[in-house]
Amino acid sequence: MIELYYWPTPNGWKISILLEELGVPYTLKPVNIGKGDQFEPEFLKISPNNRMPAIIDLDPADNGTPISIFESGAIMMYLAKKYRHFYPEGQREQIEVDQWLFWQMGGLGPMAGQAHHFRLYAPEKIEYSIDRYTNEVAxxxxxxxxxxxxxxxxxxxxxxADMACWPWASRFERQGQDLNDFPNLKTWYQTIWARPAVKKGYSVGSELTDPSNLSAVTSEASLRD
Structure with missing residues (x-):
């Protein structure tokens, strides 16, 4: 059994989508980042960088004590390796996946998050910042x-690698992008969106948010989560 510490944002969706694709049972542990749950001492024991998602694997492969993991890329690699799916066996094939996973972690996610922040949530509209991050996402x-x-x-x-990138691409409008400008990306996006596990993982926790806290949640999420 996996405990998933989660809030419905792009980084959270990466893990819920992967768990649904794997068909692995998990328990949802909401971390309301709009209310500051990520700073609670108990959560910081799992995720010292005060960011979700995080997981606890209560049944690790070595039959030892539960394993806690933070950082979405590390979580994805752990789960894919443990269940031997969505991560190839060959070294060269693994390198291909690793490159694009790290590319998402170091580039697409942070740059798209900054575009969200400056386009939608910054208290002051700074055109230089809006243009910089919108253009970098493009x-x-x-x-x-x-x-x-x-x-x-x-x-x-x-x-x-695809599951890591897709949730950030799902926010293309917030990033000032038009998928029609990227036809191959659009086909990829639609192909993945057609997968039932992706739809299910994307909807996980949708009932947790409501209009009264959406702005706070998304503003916090736009920088990292």
Missing amino acids: RLYGVMNKRLEDRAFLAGEYSI
């Missing part, structure tokens, strides 16, 4: 679009 979308010219997925077969 560049990153262009990288994916080029990559997808001759393949269906980012790193060979459908993998955690």
